Amino acid sequence: MRRLFRWFFGYVQVGLSGRQVNRFLNLCSRNGISLWNVKHDLKHNIRVLFRLRDFYYLKPFLRKTKTKMWITARRGFPFWCHRHPRLKWFPVFVLAVIGLTIYSSTFIWDIRIEGNERISDRQLLQLLEEHEIEVGQKSSLVDCAQLEYDIREAFSDIGWVSVYMKQTNLFIEVRESLYDEHEDYTADGKRYDLIANKDAYIYSMVTRTGTAVVQQGMSVEKGETLVEGRCEILDDAGLVKDVLQLKAEAEILGNVTYFYMEPLTEIEIMAMKIADTYSDKRLYYTGIIKMNRFLENLEENGVIILDKSVMIDKNEKSIAFRGNILTREEIGINIRVEEVTEYELE
Amino acid sequence: MNEHIGKNINRIVESLDLPQDLFLGFPCISFTGNRELYISNHKGILSYDTEGIVILAKPFQIHIHGRGLIIETYSKDELLIKGYIHSMEFC
Numbered sequence: 001m002r003r004l005f006r007w008f009f010g011y012v013q014v015g016l017s018g019r020q021v022n023r024f025l026n027l028c029s030r031n032g033i034s035l036w037n038v039k040h041d042l043k044h045n046i047r048v049l050f051r052l053r054d055f056y057y058l059k060p061f062l063r064k065t066k067t068k069m070w071i072t073a074r075r076g077f078p079f080w081c082h083r084h085p086r087l088k089w090f091p092v093f094v095l096a097v098i099g100l101t102i103y104s105s106t107f108i109w110d111i112r113i114e115g116n117e118r119i120s121d122r123q124l125l126q127l128l129e130e131h132e133i134e135v136g137q138k139s140s141l142v143d144c145a146q147l148e149y150d151i152r153e154a155f156s157d158i159g160w161v162s163v164y165m166k167q168t169n170l171f172i173e174v175r176e177s178l179y180d181e182h183e184d185y186t187a188d189g190k191r192y193d194l195i196a197n198k199d200a201y202i203y204s205m206v207t208r209t210g211t212a213v214v215q216q217g218m219s220v221e222k223g224e225t226l227v228e229g230r231c232e233i234l235d236d237a238g239l240v241k242d243v244l245q246l247k248a249e250a251e252i253l254g255n256v257t258y259f260y261m262e263p264l265t266e267i268e269i270m271a272m273k274i275a276d277t278y279s280d281k282r283l284y285y286t287g288i289i290k291m292n293r294f295l296e297n298l299e300e301n302g303v304i305i306l307d308k309s310v311m312i313d314k315n316e317k318s319i320a321f322r323g324n325i326l327t328r329e330e331i332g333i334n335i336r337v338e339e340v341t342e343y344e345l346e
Numbered sequence: 347m348n349e350h351i352g353k354n355i356n357r358i359v360e361s362l363d364l365p366q367d368l369f370l371g372f373p374c375i376s377f378t379g380n381r382e383l384y385i386s387n388h389k390g391i392l393s394y395d396t397e398g399i400v401i402l403a404k405p406f407q408i409h410i411h412g413r414g415l416i417i418e419t420y421s422k423d424e425l426l427i428k429g430y431i432h433s434m435e436f437c
Contacts, residue, residue, distance in 0.1 A: 026390035029422050038417035040396045 010052035010076030013037075017045045018067035027061045028054075052078060108139050109168040116174045119155055120300065124172060127154050139165055192247040194227040194332045196220045200254030203328055210248030226252055226332050247334060254331040258298075260310065262290055263320040283312055287321040295325070303329040371404040375434075383410065383427040383434075391420075399427060409435040 016024065025048070028035055033054040041047050050058070062069055081088045111128065113121050128134060131150060133142055144163040151161045151172070159177035163170070194210065201219050205212065210227040214220055229248040235241040264286070272282065291310050298305065310323030359369045367374045373387045385401060385408070392400040392407065396415050401408040415429035 022391050022393055025394070025420065029420050030390070032422060034419070034421045036417070036419045038394065038420055046394065 006051065006076065008077045010074070010078040011049050012052060012055055012071055013047055013049050013073040013075070014055075015041065015045045015047055015070050015072050016067055018065065020065040021046050021067055024061055024065040024067045027065065028058070031057075031061075033057060047072060052076065105168055106139055107168065108133070108135055108137050108142070108165075108170050111135060111170045111172065113172045113174065116176065118157065118176055119174065122300075123155075124151070124174075127151065133170070139168065139170070142170060191229040191245040191337045192334045193225050193229050193337050194248040194250055194252070195335050196222055196224045196226055196254070196331050197333045198222055198254070198256045198329075198331050200256045200331045202331075203253045203255050204251075205253070206251045208249040208251075209246050210250065212250070220254070220331075226250065229337065250332065252330065252332045253328055255306065256327050256329055256331065258325040258327060259322070260291065260294060260325050261320060261322040262287075262294070263318055266318075269319060280312075283314075283319065287312060290321060291323070298325075298327060301329075303327045373401075373403040373408070375408075377431070380412075380431045381428060383431055385425045385427075386423055388423070388425050391417075391425075396429075401425065406436045409437055411435075 018024070025035065025038065025046075033050070035048050035050055035054075037047070037049045039047050058069065061067075077091075111125065111134070113124050116124065125134075127150070128147075131147065133147070142163075142165060144165065147163045148161050151163070151174075152158055157177055158174055160175040162173040165171070199220070199222050202214060202216055205214070205216050205226075207227055209231070210229050211231060212227050214224070214226050220226065227248040227250045229246045231244040231246055232240050233242040233244065264283075268286075287310055291308070295305055295308070305325065305327050307326040308323065309325075310321055313320045313322055356370065358364075359366060366372050367387050371387065373385050376384045378384075385403075387403070388408075389402040389404060392402050394400075394417065397411065397413065399410045399415055399417070401410070410427065410431060411433045412429050412431040415427055415431070418426040418428045420426075
């Protein structure tokens with residue numbers, strides 16, 4: 001480090017001769033001029049290294065001690081600049097790059113969200129955006145503690161959240177609480193059935209509360225009741241004694257087939273023809289890109305894609321992509337049953 | 347009179363365990379093998395040669411004999427000598 005500084009500010013090697021060279025050296029050091037590498041050369045003159053800055057203060061001491069001085073070497077950055085005038089902007093450029101790196105590290109470069117299952121990344125990012133926190137924002141503006149508080153306020157089913165900055169990344173760690181307090185309707189004593197919201201083939205089924213109507217392996221249609229929100233209590237004779245009104249709860253995974261159809265607009269075909277890229281291969285790729293966009297939308301809603309098949313339907317007039325997409329997803333939504341049947345006990 | 351005070355100061359510094367280089371102005375000398383000699387609290391150089399160096403310290407002079415001696419650093423209060431040091435004397 002010291003050597004680097006010396007090099008940066010420049011230093012000169014001088015030869016000294018005279019009767020009072022030692023006195024000259026003492027005078028220098030006594031007056032705060034640092035010197036190093038004192039040695040004899042072949043002609044028994046003394047060679048000393050001085051800082052360039054100190055070099056201009058030596059004259060009175062030289063006169064006082066009647067010492068002769070001559071420069072034997074010039075080293076360091078100022079001399080280097082003088083020798084290579086074209087390259088003198090290079091160190092400036094290096095410093096600028098370092099400065100730019102330091103400056104750019106004061107911004108957020110990435111936001112990473114971990115541990116969320118039910119709350120999507122997009123929801124959290126939207127919240128961050130409302131608080132003016134996004135990629136490219138100054139990281140000094142982020143108040144992590146306040147943000148934690150805001151996230152907990154905004155999403156009631158978050159049990160624990162931690163926001164911290166690590167280097168240039170903003171980390172958000174989320175733990176979702178297991179039970180959602182707000183979804184507990186059972187207290188109102190009304191009956192909620194679980195019905196299918198799609199045509200599906202039931203792949204697996206776990207009933208938590210209520211009476212299951214359908215079974216694993218059955219095909220159900222849209223609107224069909226899957227789980228009834230009632231529970232019969234039988235007496236010893238096997239007769240219905242009481243019926244509890246519940247909210248049906250079950251995890252039902254069904255295989256759902258989506259029919260996918262997307263026509264290629266005329267403008268797109270025109271554009272392809274103009275760009276001279278109109279070919280079957282090209283069409284095929286376009287179809288894949290479009291379908292992927294569709295699939296991404298599906299996957300964001302927690303759907304597992306099992307199988308997909310897409311074909312190009314080519315007429316003289318129009319071109320369309322159609323196919324079937326087989327997915328596995330949770331079917332079933334809670335619907336309140338209005339008519340509450342009175343069971344008369346005999 | 348002056349000597350009397352000096353003796354007293356000596357005794358006080360010794361009995362109070364104060365650092366002697368600070369209070370009495372003694373030089374602090376440390377060797378690294380026979381290649382390096384570091385002296386702080388010196389008062390200047392009396393003579394310099396590759397074979398021998400005479401350094402002025404407060405109560406005495408330090409004579410260093412050796413071969414290929416170089417003064418690596420020389421500033422107001424520290425001195426670093428490199429080379430092959432054969433002997434050192436206090437005169």
